[in-house]
Amino acid sequence: MSSEEERLVREAIAGNQAAFTVLYNEHFDKVYRYVYFRISVRSEAEDITQEVFLKALQSIGSFKWREVPFAAWLFRIAHNLVIDHMRKKSKHKTAPLEEAWAVSVEDPVAMTEQRFEMADLAAALKRLPPAQQEVISLRFIAGMPIAEVARTLKKSEGTVKALQFNGTASLRKVFSEGRNG
């Protein structure tokens, strides 16, 4: 954690609203992307992202900056909420990916274009084993360094590197199959 982030986290813990806001602005997009690619449904991803920050605000007092970087702590919250959501979701039928995109309020043409790219990527990720999915999502989508991914997932750096390598090879295979088939 950089000294600037450490200062912000300390101030946020002490109740400084501005400090929490800076942290929020810094991590919002990455958390959203991570959640979206794990969930694949936009409206649900928005709900969970909001919940991540409300939960972070609620429990920032319990954050120990010496143990994990703030990003790792935040993504740990996101990861837990995603897992809870998936558990609940597996018990209920949910909207398919296409339908979820179709309800977007944004420009329909652009959404259609992005839909294919994002849906391709989300679908490819879904075909990986869960451990590889988690590493690829945190490393390439949330943009976390390998050490933070390891801390977030409570795995060794060596294990994360292996999962990253194998996950990338699997993704490449999935994309190649998509192109050929």
Next chain:
Amino acid sequence: MAKNLEQIFEECLERVFRGESIESCLMSYPNEAAYLEPLLRTAIGVTNRASMLQPNPEFKARTGMRIQAALQYAVQQRPAEKPSRGFAWQKSWAFALTAVALLLFSSVGTAFASSDALPDEPLYPVKLATEQVALAFAFSEENKVALHAQLAEKRAEEIAVMAREGKTDYVVATATRLSHQMEQAEFSVRALEMKEAAQQASIAVSLRKTQPAPAMTAPAPASTTQPEEAAAGGAPQAAGEKTTPPPATDVATAAFRKTERARDLIQGSTAKNIAVLEGVLEQAPSAAKPALNQVINRAKEVQQRTIQPQVIDGKPQSQNGKPPKSPPGIIPGKPQPTSDQPGLLPPKSQIEPPRPGETPKQPLPVDEPKPPRDSTRPSDTTNTQPGILPTPVVPPPTGTSKPDTSRTEPSGTTSTQPSGSNLIGPFGTSDDKR
């Protein structure tokens, strides 16, 4: 100890994220290069593709306000003062009203303060949300076209600034927004064309009922015919003789002119955007160039498609690539409209619907090497991510995060642009909606 493939892969990834090229890293590991290169390209492709996903600015703004309210609530709760039971409900109401007032006023201020925000500044999402509100209140298609064109020009300038500053991530994200904006503008032009076509078709039908025979055999003195006459299908009149065209024809003429104006606006605006983007292409970091080229091509496609009406007679109308000055579909035998006059279209049933979704999709090159967003991000956490929380928590963009003068005038087009606050002004309701 020799490094294994996983370690070399991670090392190369880190080096590429920091701005080095894939080739340069692989030169350090020639034996593993053939195996690692496709994997590195896949990883970078995934990173780039994912970074195109941006949260909806309205959602981000909403969440920011909710967090802000929660923060204020937490601060209020801090002095653990237990109120007497009798006043508890009054206190909660007072808090709710205060929070609403705070949010409302801070939103107004933030919206105005955000009008010049750049994509890497905290208030940028507020600016985007404000623009969406302005668009929601642009009720006519004509206003929508004008606003989309304005916003597209703003996006192009933002891209130019981000490209000059080497902020690849923001260039890619803003380029996506620019594409959306241009296509939205095109949509509005198509909607105007549809309206025009429907009006002309109904007039054509009514004229056929009233004056079919003489018109079919009459010669077409195009050079002397007044627009109203042409549209009404009447005989040429003597010079100086003034007639009042039927009201329906006026409506059709007005619709035609609206559509022409909208097309001209899009043409001019898109040409300006292409010039701005092409002007900055050389200075842009190499990783941003594919996105820039893509958006330039997209702009050229939009420009090409809006040269001429698409909703005409079921056939593309092109005259050596130049826009036709009069719409076809004129009833045979009627006086021909002159170069800037409206013509008549066939009945609605013959009109081909617009095809706004025709944009050929260019799949994102997953295997194309592009350094990911984080490699170009500055380390200052206050400036790296756009944020949405209202003041006072986020510092205004005019201070440390504001660029220098050269940054605010990409390609000399800024002077012709309205300020961001102008977007709110004419509609005047962005803050009310909030």
